[in-house]
Amino acid sequence: MLTKLLAIAWKDIYVTFRDRNALLYMFAMPVALSAIIGLAFGTDPDVSIDPIPVAVANQDAGTALPGGEQWNLGQIYESVFIPAEAADPGNTAAQVDELTDAERTDDPAQARDQVNDGDLAALIQIPADFTEQAFQGNSAAVSVYWDSGRSIGPSVVLSIVNSVTYGANTVLLAQQVGPAYLTQLGTELDQDQSAITQATGRVMDAAMSVAQDTPIRLEQVNLQGETRAGDALQYFAPSMAILFMTFTMAAGATTILDEQNGWTLQRIITTPTPRWLFMAGKLLGTYVTGVVQMIILVGLTSLVAALMGRETSVWGDNIAGIALLILAVSFAATSLGLVIAALSQTPSQASTYSTVALFLLGMLGGSFIPIENLPAALDWLPKITLNYWGIQGFFDLSYENAALSAISTNLVVLAVMGVVLFMISTWRFNRRLEI
Amino acid sequence: MPTSAAPIIEITNLKKHFNPPDGPLAVNKISMAIMAGEIFSLLGPNGAGKTTTINMMCGLLTPTEGDVIIAGHSVIKEPLAVKRALGVVPQELAIYPTLSARQNLVFFGKLYGLGGSELNKRVDEVLEFTGLTERAKDPIEEYSGGMKRRVNIGIGLLHRPQIVFLDEPTVAIDPQSRRNILDAVKELNAQGTTILYTTHYMEEAQELSDRVGIIDHGSIIALGTQDELMQQVGEQDTLVFCVPDVPDEFIDTLGAIQGVNKALHVDDEIRLLAKDGRTVLPDAIRLINEAGLSLQSVEVHEPTLEALFLHLTGRALRD
Numbered sequence: 001m002l003t004k005l006l007a008i009a010w011k012d013i014y015v016t017f018r019d020r021n022a023l024l025y026m027f028a029m030p031v032a033l034s035a036i037i038g039l040a041f042g043t044d045p046d047v048s049i050d051p052i053p054v055a056v057a058n059q060d061a062g063t064a065l066p067g068g069e070q071w072n073l074g075q076i077y078e079s080v081f082i083p084a085e086a087a088d089p090g091n092t093a094a095q096v097d098e099l100t101d102a103e104r105t106d107d108p109a110q111a112r113d114q115v116n117d118g119d120l121a122a123l124i125q126i127p128a129d130f131t132e133q134a135f136q137g138n139s140a141a142v143s144v145y146w147d148s149g150r151s152i153g154p155s156v157v158l159s160i161v162n163s164v165t166y167g168a169n170t171v172l173l174a175q176q177v178g179p180a181y182l183t184q185l186g187t188e189l190d191q192d193q194s195a196i197t198q199a200t201g202r203v204m205d206a207a208m209s210v211a212q213d214t215p216i217r218l219e220q221v222n223l224q225g226e227t228r229a230g231d232a233l234q235y236f237a238p239s240m241a242i243l244f245m246t247f248t249m250a251a252g253a254t255t256i257l258d259e260q261n262g263w264t265l266q267r268i269i270t271t272p273t274p275r276w277l278f279m280a281g282k283l284l285g286t287y288v289t290g291v292v293q294m295i296i297l298v299g300l301t302s303l304v305a306a307l308m309g310r311e312t313s314v315w316g317d318n319i320a321g322i323a324l325l326i327l328a329v330s331f332a333a334t335s336l337g338l339v340i341a342a343l344s345q346t347p348s349q350a351s352t353y354s355t356v357a358l359f360l361l362g363m364l365g366g367s368f369i370p371i372e373n374l375p376a377a378l379d380w381l382p383k384i385t386l387n388y389w390g391i392q393g394f395f396d397l398s399y400e401n402a403a404l405s406a407i408s409t410n411l412v413v414l415a416v417m418g419v420v421l422f423m424i425s426t427w428r429f430n431r432r433l434e435i
Numbered sequence: 436m437p438t439s440a441a442p443i444i445e446i447t448n449l450k451k452h453f454n455p456p457d458g459p460l461a462v463n464k465i466s467m468a469i470m471a472g473e474i475f476s477l478l479g480p481n482g483a484g485k486t487t488t489i490n491m492m493c494g495l496l497t498p499t500e501g502d503v504i505i506a507g508h509s510v511i512k513e514p515l516a517v518k519r520a521l522g523v524v525p526q527e528l529a530i531y532p533t534l535s536a537r538q539n540l541v542f543f544g545k546l547y548g549l550g551g552s553e554l555n556k557r558v559d560e561v562l563e564f565t566g567l568t569e570r571a572k573d574p575i576e577e578y579s580g581g582m583k584r585r586v587n588i589g590i591g592l593l594h595r596p597q598i599v600f601l602d603e604p605t606v607a608i609d610p611q612s613r614r615n616i617l618d619a620v621k622e623l624n625a626q627g628t629t630i631l632y633t634t635h636y637m638e639e640a641q642e643l644s645d646r647v648g649i650i651d652h653g654s655i656i657a658l659g660t661q662d663e664l665m666q667q668v669g670e671q672d673t674l675v676f677c678v679p680d681v682p683d684e685f686i687d688t689l690g691a692i693q694g695v696n697k698a699l700h701v702d703d704e705i706r707l708l709a710k711d712g713r714t715v716l717p718d719a720i721r722l723i724n725e726a727g728l729s730l731q732s733v734e735v736h737e738p739t740l741e742a743l744f745l746h747l748t749g750r751a752l753r754d
Contacts, residue, residue, distance in 0.1 A: 007545040015533055267529035267590070270493045271546040272518040 004273050008281025009288060012255060016289050022251070026293050030244040031300045035308070037236040051101035054157055055115075056081050057108035057125040063132040073134055074126035077142060077164050078104065081124065099156060115145050118379075122146040122157040134168075237301040237314045238394035242387050243358070243367040245290050245297070246333045250354035252286030253337030256429070257347045279429060283334060283422070290330035298322065316398035321407055325397070328414035329390035335421035336361075336386065342428035361385045366392075389413045442468035443598060443629050444492070448501035451487050451653075455499070461487040463653040464501065469646075471597075474620070474630040476640035478740060479650035480750070485633040486526060488650070489602050492631075493523045506597055519548070522596035522628075524588050526603040532576040536567050536586045539575065540593060547594035561589040564619070581612025588616065598629045605639065617642060637741040649744060656747050665738050671696065671746065672712030673736040674719065676705040678728050685726055692718045701751045708745055 016022055060074025081102035105111045105123075114120040123145040133140035144161050186195065259265035268278055298315050305314040315322055340357060344350035362368060365387025382388040393410035396402040446469075451462040462484045469475045477485045490496040492503050494514045503510040506520035530539050540558045544550075549557055562568045565585035575583060584604060591599055601620065605613045620643055624630050634640055640647050647664060649657040657664055681700060689707060690698030694715045697708040705723075709715040712735045723730050736742070745751060 003545055003550060004548075007542055011531070011534075011542050015531065018533065262531075263525055263527035263529035264531060266490075266495055266527075267523065267525060267543070268546060269495055270518060270521065270523040270525075271543065272515045272548060273546045274515070 001277060004277055005281045005284065008268075008278060009285035012252065012282065012285030013289055013292075015255075016248075016252065016285075017292075022248075026244060026248050027296060027300060030240040030297055031304055034233060034237045034240045034301050035304045037232050037240075052099060052121045052156055053119065054081055054100045054102040055105045055108075055111040055120050055123045056102055057105045057111060057123060059108070059128045060126045060130040061128045061132070063135055065135070071131055071135070073131040073140075073168055076168060077124060077126055077161065080160065080164055112145050124157070124161060233301070233305050233308070233310065234314050234398050235391070235395055237297075237305070238398075239362075239367040239387065239391045241294055241297040241301065242329055242333070242365075242390045242394075243362045245293050245330065246336065246358050246362070246387070247354065248293055249286055249290050249330070249333040249337035250340050250350070250358060251337070252289055253282070253334070253341040253425075254344070254347055254350040254354065255286075256282055256338075256341050257344060257350055261347060279426065283338065286337060287330055287334045290333055291326055294326040294330055298326070314398060315394065316401060318397045318402070318404065321397045321402070321404050322394070324404070324411055325390065325393045325407060325414075328411045328418070329386060329393075331418035332386040332390075332414045332421065335418045335425060338425035339421050339428070342425040362387050364388070365390075383413075386414055386417055389417075441471055443471040443506055444469040444631070445504040446488075446492070446501070447503070449488065449491060449498055449503060450500040451484075451491055451496060452499045461653050462491070465650075465653075465655050466501075467648055467655060467658055469629065469631060471629055472624070472627060473645040474624050474632060474643050476644035476647045477631065477633040477650055478635065478637065478640045478647055478744070479633075480635055480744075483635075483650045484653040485635075485650055486602055487653075489523075489600050489631070489633060493521055493600060494518060519594075520597045522591035522594065522599040524591040524599065524601045524604055526606060528583050528587050530575055530583065530586050530590065533574055535572045535574055536562065536578075536589075537571040539586060540590060543590045544593045549594060557593050557595070561592055564592065564622075565589040566615070579612075581608050581615070584608050584612060584616060585619075588619065592623065596628065598631065599623065600631045600633075602633050603635070604632075605634070605636065637739060637744070641740055647740060649740070649747065651744075651748055657743060661740070664740065664743050667743060667746070669710075669738070669746075671708050671710055671738055671742055673739065673742045673745070674707040674709060674712050674716060675734040675736065676707075676719065676723065676730060677703055677732040678705055678723060678730055679703045681705060681728060685728070688722055688726075689719055692722070695719075697745060697749065699745060699749070699751060706745065706751065708742060 056078050058074040058078040060072050062070055062072030062074070064070050081100060082104055108123060108125045111120060111123040111125075115123050123143075125143040125145070127141070127143075130140045130142070142161060142165060144158060146157065256265065259268070265278070269275060302314055337354070340354045341350050344353050362385075364382050365385030366382060367387045389410045393407040393414075396407055396410075400406070446465055446467050449462055449465045450460075452458060452460050465484075465488060477488065479485050487496065491498045492505065492510060494510060494517065498511065503517075505517045508516040508520070510517050531542070534542070537558060540561055541554065544554045544558060559568070562571050565588065567582060567585060567589070570578065570582065575586060578586070588601070588604060591601075604620075605616055608616075617639065620630060620632065630643075632640070632643060641661060644661065646658070646660050648655050649664070657667060681703075683700060686698050686700045686705065689695065689705060692707075692715055694711060695707050695709050697706075699706040699708075707715060707719060716733070716735065720730065720733070741751065
């Protein structure tokens, strides 16, 4: 069985890689297009991304500390996104201000609508009792509403908010544990109450000065670090690779119809080879072709990027992530190709269907233009495409330096797409393999 | 090749009805047996049901009714066992044009379960049998039509099958290649292989076959050795007149000649079936001349399968 499976798969791989026209289409075109787009939009690592539109609704009324000092933790969040006019250009708030286009709002409901409409990337809302609850040791939450249709903006905002929250929690911990510990210690040492109160007051002041003076750093965001540079090639290399790979997969699956037309399929069925084995061999051959194409395209586009002066990898350094995404996106594309072939009656019909379907899916999935600015009502549309999940995954790996866990959703969605589409194609082919 | 009394293929009530109830009834309850070691020809015009019958026998089509037992295995219940015993040579050139003859043979050899040194040995033998050893590494797309036919046949012989189905293997090839193929079929049969040969060329069936089944509109209308079949048609001659532009009504005039049993118009030919062709010939020529038609040639054929088909159906095999 294995020999037959490999024979069918190897025959297809051999035929594909000996076809000069196919090779031109598989490799030269996506690399050329990526390079042209890269040149057109530039590959300068210092190129900045557009400021991220953010609204901050700070409703925090604040609270008075035992020493009488008035505190408002919500202002920490607000000041990070909306710095004072005279902010030091080197401080955190100034850095964030370069990345974001933040505005203060008193109408969070309206701001949420703006997020829904795609006008804002995110809304940060701090409730009225935020500081009071936090200082009482109760749960206090900052709400971030974001536009999931955007690929970059919300993740940057979330990272900043996370960093601020982490810093605030540290201060609160010091504020809550320190005085309590000092009070207990003073009681045990028979210190008088006024001395204990003074000591706890000093600890709280120190904690507050940490909150005031220590800038909340952006190590987790690091948007201006060298490895975080975003450019057109970084986006279009994977998007073009995926687009052309889907065409290769469709063409590969369509060879089933070519074999039916040329009677080699019928001849194979007259040998002692089960039909499912034939289908599995075709799937394997097409899949391996897609994986090899993606690997070569990763290499070629990296080479082109280096020749264009880029010093860092277009695809990022997470080799395991890149490999897994290649496997997942190729699987989904192979299954999609099989569905197109299964729904077609002739090779020319399959060619027409695949051209229309794959360009449409490519367009929706962001292969031609980033889809961040789609209207909110159409937010879901890109997500039905394998292009979207593949491109976003690769982009996260290269742009965000994402860990494997960060692209797990992409991997799972692509795998599920592959399985479902493969089942549909098998069901269709079983109905028509009586020739 | 001496044939055995034991049937190696038994067809029972085989029927294929495409898209019933309104679709075509391609094969209508055929029953017959093919003996081990014989060359059996299935003769019939295009669309008679020959290829549909073969496709059901080799597992490409599921019969609507009936079954075929091949080498002791049911086509329906044990299709893979049947396929191991069969070599199938389809009418179409079922080969990969961008691969060489050797690559095609190796690929299909693996699908027949061959491997290692045995596969290489069989590929070499088949290349030699088909006379393609010298061109084995060239892509098929550079071959002539006859050479492609030979590769097409060679693939069906790779695993030394007990039975070989050859479905119209000489369609659209030159006379020399046709001669080579017919000789190869005889040689294959001499080596002990049972051959099921479908054709609409009466001469091929006559030259090759131990027995012939004549099929028309999905039914076997005659079956037996050539002698047995000739007895059915009787001692009738076929007169073939080559006459362009014959009006259809003139055929009835010729059919009325005393001694003519049947008259037929096929393309530029008039065919008359007659007990004694030489007696009828002068009257027929006279009538053709009187009608002002241009008689280009005349042939008188002894009783043939063509005459039998004409006798049974009133139509020529080429219709």
